[in-house]
Amino acid sequence: MRHSVLFFCLALQSISPEGARHMQAGVEAHKQGRVEAAIAEFRKATETDPEFAEAFLDLGEELMQFHDYGAAVAPLKRALELQPDLDAAHLQLGYALLSLGYASEAIPHLERVHALEALGIAQIETGQYQEAVANLGAALVKRPNDPDLLYYLGRASGLLSKRAIDTLVSSHPDSARAHQAMGENYFVLRQMPQAEQEYREAIRQRPEIPGLQLELGLVYAGAAQWDKAEGAFRTEAKRQPGSAEAAYHLGTALLQQGKTHEARAELERAEKLQPDMPETLYSLGKAASLDGDLLLAEKSWTRVIALEKETSLAAQAHFGLASLYRRQGKISEAQREMQEFKRLQSAIEPPRSEPK
Amino acid sequence: MGSQVNRRNFLRFSAMAATAPIFDLKLPRGLDFTLQNSPTPEKYLIETMPGGVALFDYNNDGLLDIFLVNGGHLTRPMQLPEKFDRANPRYWNRLYRQNKDGSFTDVTEAAGLATAGAGNYGMGVAVGDYDNDGFADLFVTSYGKNVLYHNNGDGTFTDVTEKAGVAGGGWSVSAGFFDYDNDGHLDLFVTRYMEWDTKHSKTCGGAWRTYCPPVEFPATTNLLYRNRGDGTFEDVSQKSGIAAKKGRALGVAFADCDDDGFMDIFVANDGMQQYLFHNNGNRTFTECALESGAALSTDGKPLSGMGTVFQDYDNDGKPDILVTVLPREIYALYHNDGAGLFSARSLEAGLGALTAGSSGWGVGLEDFDNDGWKDLLVAQSHVLNNVEAIDHSLHYMEPPLLALNRNGRFEHADSGITIPVAGRGLAFGDLNNDGWMDAVLTVLGGHPLVLMNRGGKRHWLAIKLRGTRSNRDGMGARVRVNRQTRFATTAGSYLSANDKRLHFGLDDSNTATVEVLWPSGTRQTLKDVRANQFLEIREVEQS
Numbered sequence: 001m002r003h004s005v006l007f008f009c010l011a012l013q014s015i016s017p018e019g020a021r022h023m024q025a026g027v028e029a030h031k032q033g034r035v036e037a038a039i040a041e042f043r044k045a046t047e048t049d050p051e052f053a054e055a056f057l058d059l060g061e062e063l064m065q066f067h068d069y070g071a072a073v074a075p076l077k078r079a080l081e082l083q084p085d086l087d088a089a090h091l092q093l094g095y096a097l098l099s100l101g102y103a104s105e106a107i108p109h110l111e112r113v114h115a116l117e118a119l120g121i122a123q124i125e126t127g128q129y130q131e132a133v134a135n136l137g138a139a140l141v142k143r144p145n146d147p148d149l150l151y152y153l154g155r156a157s158g159l160l161s162k163r164a165i166d167t168l169v170s171s172h173p174d175s176a177r178a179h180q181a182m183g184e185n186y187f188v189l190r191q192m193p194q195a196e197q198e199y200r201e202a203i204r205q206r207p208e209i210p211g212l213q214l215e216l217g218l219v220y221a222g223a224a225q226w227d228k229a230e231g232a233f234r235t236e237a238k239r240q241p242g243s244a245e246a247a248y249h250l251g252t253a254l255l256q257q258g259k260t261h262e263a264r265a266e267l268e269r270a271e272k273l274q275p276d277m278p279e280t281l282y283s284l285g286k287a288a289s290l291d292g293d294l295l296l297a298e299k300s301w302t303r304v305i306a307l308e309k310e311t312s313l314a315a316q317a318h319f320g321l322a323s324l325y326r327r328q329g330k331i332s333e334a335q336r337e338m339q340e341f342k343r344l345q346s347a348i349e350p351p352r353s354e355p356k
Numbered sequence: 357m358g359s360q361v362n363r364r365n366f367l368r369f370s371a372m373a374a375t376a377p378i379f380d381l382k383l384p385r386g387l388d389f390t391l392q393n394s395p396t397p398e399k400y401l402i403e404t405m406p407g408g409v410a411l412f413d414y415n416n417d418g419l420l421d422i423f424l425v426n427g428g429h430l431t432r433p434m435q436l437p438e439k440f441d442r443a444n445p446r447y448w449n450r451l452y453r454q455n456k457d458g459s460f461t462d463v464t465e466a467a468g469l470a471t472a473g474a475g476n477y478g479m480g481v482a483v484g485d486y487d488n489d490g491f492a493d494l495f496v497t498s499y500g501k502n503v504l505y506h507n508n509g510d511g512t513f514t515d516v517t518e519k520a521g522v523a524g525g526g527w528s529v530s531a532g533f534f535d536y537d538n539d540g541h542l543d544l545f546v547t548r549y550m551e552w553d554t555k556h557s558k559t560c561g562g563a564w565r566t567y568c569p570p571v572e573f574p575a576t577t578n579l580l581y582r583n584r585g586d587g588t589f590e591d592v593s594q595k596s597g598i599a600a601k602k603g604r605a606l607g608v609a610f611a612d613c614d615d616d617g618f619m620d621i622f623v624a625n626d627g628m629q630q631y632l633f634h635n636n637g638n639r640t641f642t643e644c645a646l647e648s649g650a651a652l653s654t655d656g657k658p659l660s661g662m663g664t665v666f667q668d669y670d671n672d673g674k675p676d677i678l679v680t681v682l683p684r685e686i687y688a689l690y691h692n693d694g695a696g697l698f699s700a701r702s703l704e705a706g707l708g709a710l711t712a713g714s715s716g717w718g719v720g721l722e723d724f725d726n727d728g729w730k731d732l733l734v735a736q737s738h739v740l741n742n743v744e745a746i747d748h749s750l751h752y753m754e755p756p757l758l759a760l761n762r763n764g765r766f767e768h769a770d771s772g773i774t775i776p777v778a779g780r781g782l783a784f785g786d787l788n789n790d791g792w793m794d795a796v797l798t799v800l801g802g803h804p805l806v807l808m809n810r811g812g813k814r815h816w817l818a819i820k821l822r823g824t825r826s827n828r829d830g831m832g833a834r835v836r837v838n839r840q841t842r843f844a845t846t847a848g849s850y851l852s853a854n855d856k857r858l859h860f861g862l863d864d865s866n867t868a869t870v871e872v873l874w875p876s877g878t879r880q881t882l883k884d885v886r887a888n889q890f891l892e893i894r895e896v897e898q899s
Contacts, residue, residue, distance in 0.1 A: 192749040223749040224684065224713030256708040258765070286654065290704055319656030323649055326697055338646065341656060 019049035026058060038062045046075065053082035057089045064092055069099040087113050098122050116142075121152055129160035176206035183215060192223040213239065214246055221253060229253040237266070244274030252283050260290040278307050285320055297324055315344035377772025378724050378758060379795070379807035386460035387422065389450050391780075393800045394430040395741060399559045399567045401552055402499045402527070403430055404739055405606075408480030408851030409798050411785035412492045414467070415511055419454040420785045420855055422796060423469075424804060425496060426450070428477040434554040438500070442472040449478055449496060458788060468512045469494075469505060476500035480781070480851030484533025484542045486583055488828040492856070497528035497546060506587075522581050522589050527552055530663075532847025534610040534619050535827045536596075537639050538875045541583035542827050545598075545621060545847075547605035548576045566740045570627040570660075575602035578623060582639070597641045603631055609666035609848040611675035612834065613648075614696035617877060619832045622650070624661030624679050630688075632677075634696065650677055650690040650698040659688055663719040663782070663850030668692070668841045669705070669730050670764040675843055676701075680716025680734055680850070683750055687711040687719075687734070706766045710759055713750070715739065718782025718850040721761075722793045726814035726861030728840055729761035733771070733807075735779030735797045735850070753778050756797060756805075772810075777802060785855025791816040791888055793859050798852075815862035815887035817870070822894040825876040829856050830895065836871040838862060862887050 015023075026041030042059035049055060060076035063069075076093040079086055094109035098118055103125035110119040120136035123129070136153040143149060165181045172178050183198035199216040202209065217232030233250035240246050251266035264287040270280045285300035301317040301324075308314035322337035393403045410423040428440025428447050441447050451467050452460035464470050472478060476498035483492050491507035501523040505513035517523050527549045533542040551574040560568040577599040581589035593599040598621075607624030614620070618635035622645075625631060629651040633641035645651035653659055660682040669676050674692035681687055687707050690698035702708060711734075718735035725731065736754035743750045753776035759766035781798035788794065792809035799805060817837055821830025821844055833844040837860040846853045862868055870882040874895050885891060 190747050190749055194748075226709045226712065255703060256712065258703045258706050258708055260704065316656045319652070323699060326649060327693065327699060345656075 015049055015052055019045050019052060019055065022048060023055060023058070026062070030058075030062065035062060035066050039066065046078075051082060053079045053086055053089075056082065057086060057092070060089065060092050060096070064096060069096040072096045073100070091115055094118060094122075098125075101125075117149060117152075120156065124152065124156050124159065127163075129156050129163060132156040133160055176202040176209060176212075179205070180209070180212060180215070183219070187215070187219055187222065190222065192219055195219045210240055211236070214243075214249065217249055217253065221249070221256075226253050226256040230257065242273060244270045244277065244280070247273060248277070248280050248283070251280075251287065255283060255287050255290075258290075260287050263287040264291045264293070264296075276303070276307060278304050278311075278313050281307070282313055282317055282320075285317065289320065289324055294324055294328065310344060310347065312344075312348050315341055315348060318344060377770040378760075378810060379772040380810055381773050381775075382806040382808045383803065384458055384460050384806055386455075386462065387452055387804065387806065388462070389424045389426075389452070390803055391424070391426060391798050391800055392429070392447050393427040395801070396430050396432045397565065398430075398432050398434075398557060399565060400430055400434070400554055400557050401567055401573075402477050402479075402554075403427065404567055404741065404800070405529070405549075405780070406477075406479050406800070406851070407781055407798050408478075408497070408530075408853070409781040409783045409796050409804060410481045410483050410494070410846075410853035411783045411787070411796060411855045412483045412846070412853065413855075414451065414492055414494075414507060415453065416491065418789070419456070420787050421454050422452045422460065422804075423481055423483075423494060424450050424452070424798065425478040425481050425781070425851065426472065428472075430477075430554075436555065437475060438477075438554060439474050440477045440500075442474055442476060442478075445470070448472060449481075454787070463511070466511065468514065471515070472496070473498070473501060473503055476503070479528060480530050481853050482531040482533055482544070483846045483853035483856070484544075484831065485828050486533060486542045486544070487587060488541070490828060495522070495531055495533070495544060495546075497524075497531050497851070499527045501525060502528050502531070502546065516587065519587060520589050521591065522546075524548070524579050526576060528579070529606050530608045530847075530849075530851050532608050532610060532845070532853075533831060534621075534845065534847065535583075535832050535875050536580070536619055536621075536635055537582065538618065538826070538832075538877075539583075539585070540823070540825065540827050540876070541585045542829075542831060543583045544579075544581040544589060545608055545610075546579040546581070547608045547623060548578055549606060549626070550574060550604050551576045561740075561746065564742060564746050566742060566746070570604040573604075575604050575628075577602055578605055578608075592639070596639060597643075598633060601631055601633075601643045604628055605631070606662045607664035607679070607848075607850050609664045609677070610832070610845055611666040611843040612832070613666075613675055613692055613698075614694075615674070617875075619875075622664055622666050622677050624664040626660050626662060628658045630659060630661050630679060632698075644696070648696055648698050649693075649700070653685060653688060654700040654702065657685070659685055661688075662715075663717050663734070663848075665719050665721050665848040666845075667721045667730060667843060667848075669721055669732075669761060671729065671839045671841070673836065673841045675841075678719060678721065678732070680719045682715050682739070683713050685712075687714075687716055705764065706759070710757065710766060710768055714754055714757060716757070717780045718797065718852055720782060720784045720795070720849055720854065722784050722795075722859065723761075723816075723840070723861035724758070724793050724809060725760060725812065726792065726816045726863065727760075728838065728861050728863045729763065730840070731761045731769075732757070732759040732766055733782065733784075733795055735782040737776075737778040737780070737800070741778070751776060756782075756807075771807065773805060773807065777805065779805075780850065781852040782849050783852040783854050784849075786818060786857070786859060789890070791818065791859075815865055817860045817862055817868050817885065817887055818890045819858040819860070819870065820856070820890065820892045821858070821872070821874075822892055823874060823876075824895040824897045825878060826874045826895055830872075830874060830893075831856070832875040834873040837868050838865060857890070 022045035029038035045055040056075040056079035060072045063072035079089040090109040094106045097106035103122040116135045116139040120132045123132035179198045179202035186195035213236035220229035230253040237246040247270035254263035267284040285297045289297035304317040318341040325334035406427040408425040453463045480497045482495040491509045494505040506516045531546040580598045603625040621633040623631040632645035663680040677690040679688040689702045691701040715738045716734040721730040734757040758771035760769040778800035792811040795807040797805040823830040872880045
């Protein structure tokens with residue numbers, strides 16, 4: 001497309017006939033996909049008319065197409081020397097420099113043409129995470145769900161978060177927030193004793209911070225120390241009586257310990273605070289079933305299935321219903337639910353074929 | 357392996373135990389066995405799986421003797437044909453005869469048990485009097501060929517595998533004798549783990565180099581042998597329906613779960629659903645675990661089933677199922693609701709808090725405090741010997757779990773053993789005939805732990821069955837003593853065989869009512885039976 005416009009421009013410019021011939025031959029070769037021939041023709045055009053910016057731009061573009069980014073830089077730079085406002089050359093040079101790892105040098109060119117995606121990537125490389133997040137976010141608006149954009153935005157956000165935490169830990173190493181951040185790190189690494197130690201210190205310093213007891217409880221739960229988890233979740237639930245999450249986790253910790261009646265009460269509270277959370281409903285069904293309230297169990301699991309339909313949680317709810325109906329002697333209902341359970345199981349986790 | 361028990365340090369470990377424990381950790385004189393599993397960087401799966409232990413009275417002197425299965429020598433890499441160096445005494449299975457003073461004498465050679473068989477890497481043991489001659493016979497499982505040792509009654513055993521036709525092959529694990537067709541002859545069930553061999557071994561976990569999960573290898577079939585009554589067995593795996601279901605079996609236990617007079621089979625499978633083979637009463641079985649509610653976790657997830665026990669934990673007279681598994685799965689307890697149906701009761705029974713972080717192998721439901729309720733003892737340890745490097749919240753070595761049964765709910769109790777070990781096999785019996793149940797636990801790379809019950813003041817009754825129309829030891833009989841019910845079996849746990857005598861705690865009762873339902877269908881009731889005795893009950897020979 002750019003080349004057809006080019007010929008219109010050529011007619012208006014002082015370009016030698018030989019140069020024009022090479023340019024035309026280059027364009028033809030490009031159209032036919034003969035990249036090497038196009039490169040040769042554009043190169044001859046630049047040699048014939050060394051002041052003709054378009055020829056350098058076309059040569060650079062063709063070299064970019066040939067993935068020879070190193071070779072593309074010089075003609076693109078020359079094109080910009082000859083015609084500094086040539087946006088296409090800025091864009092290609094930005095791409096070339098970024099591809100070669102010269103992110104800092106690429107940024108001014110990409111900024112000039114608002115190439116947000118490439119600019120965001122370059123900014124990640126140069127540590128400008130905040131700017132990268134903004135540019136990649138803006139690019140994502142134009143191309144939602146683009147996997148590359150989502151990846152880079154996630155990476156930029158993560159690095160931005162890490163930098164903030166690093167700054168926190170280095171500038172306030174003994175602060176409650178630093179201990180909380182360290183606790184989160186250890187938790188992710190499944191180093192539970194260290195995570196517990198960090199959270200305990202954070203709580204000692206600033207017990208009023210919301211969520212600390214919840215996170216400590218999750219550490220205990222991760223280490224299967226359910227009595228301690230219950231204590232931490234209970235403290236959090238008391239501090240944040242409106243938190244459905246705290247009520248849910250307290251309910252599950254109680255359930256793990258077989259305190260079914262208490263578990264049921266907490267899970268009912270969580271459901272009231274934040275209705276229709278599938279995980280809450282599933283656990284509520286379990287607690288109700290163990291507590292002997294089969295009607296509530298049936299209602300909860302049926303709701304899970306309505307919300308989740310084809311997920312593994314829905315499969316679990318079908319399994320729970322099958323057990324419940326079996327206990328009630330409702331054999332056909334139990335068989336139906338078991339069939340659904342099996343169907344979902346094989347859909348979600350197809351059985352591995354046995355090697356011969 | 358820094359926490360192994362040996363003579364030098366076992367006193368220190370004993371001292372670590374808290375006050376008022378149930379057991380004393382003993383290292384009886386003469387019991388010098390070391391379980392040689394030969395761990396290698398190749399991470400051959402077999403090296404993390406042995407070994408079994410049997411408590412049985414081989415010479416009928418009234419004292420329980422101990423048989424321990426050894427692994428074998430593994431090289432890196434393994435050379436074919438696999439030998440495992442079993443001719444080397446270091447790798448022998450061992451039989452220890454108990455002396456009157458509680459010490460043990462190694463009688464392996466004299467008993468003719470020194471030859472474990474080249475190419476056999478040892479796994480487990482089953483005990484049963486298959487020829488009804490009054491002397492307990494031994495069946496030893498292996499990766500390789502299994503061996504049936506006939507007890508000659510004179511302190512020696514003879515390898516009768518070839519004649520009996522029970523060598524099997526592949527990778528056999530737990531096994532058990534039971535009479536599935538009620539013909540008075542003990543049949544044999546052998547679990548097999550998977551299709552695996554050293555040449556097709558591999559490691560998993562990338563740079564961690566771990567043992568691979570079972571799903572990495574093809575499933576295989578279990579074996580059922582019918583005792584013809586003439587010293588030979590018929591492989592009925594196919595025609596009985598047992599071989600119709602492939603699995604990755606590690607544990608097996610027997611009981612009549614639906615009260616139809618025929619013994620059913622529960623198989624603990626690793627990394628998949630569990631199997632319950634219902635005995636159809638016509639020498640065939642139907643696998644029905646999923647429909648019965650004993651196949652998966654409470655949440656419908658597969659389990660890493662390893663050890664299992666099939667006994668009544670809540671004194672309702674019906675046998676329940678307990679399966680030991682890996683961490684974060686919770687040991688599965690399936691309550692027998694009657695009519696062949698089960699419901700998962702792990703959480704209600706308190707196992708969620710007790711077992712969510714542990715890995716269980718050998719397991720038993722025995723009344724350790726003689727209060728009339730069966731308690732839980734589990735040999736524990738993770739499968740992966742480098743699990744701490746991968747997940748800091750898990751541990752390779754763990755102390756055994758003791759949980760006392762309080763009206764059907766289990767509560768953590770002090771076993772007296774606080775040392776973490778790589779526990780595997782676990783067998784139960786009253787070693788010193790004091791009326792209080794003891795246990796022997798095998799440890800990978802270490803000496804066995806002998807857990808001697810400290811005893812107490814509560815009453816007890818131990819019953820030895822003498823079948824006449826039924827098999828001689830009454831295996832499969834349902835025995836009810838006051839409010840407790842037991843199914844007579846030596847099988848269950850993991851790789852191991854228990855004392856055949858049935859032990860009952862009587863709490864403060866001085867007498868008991870004993871009801872026996874023999875496999876033949878004969879019922880016997882004994883009233884006002886005096887407590888604190890070893891009672892032999894002979895099956896009435898009615899027509």
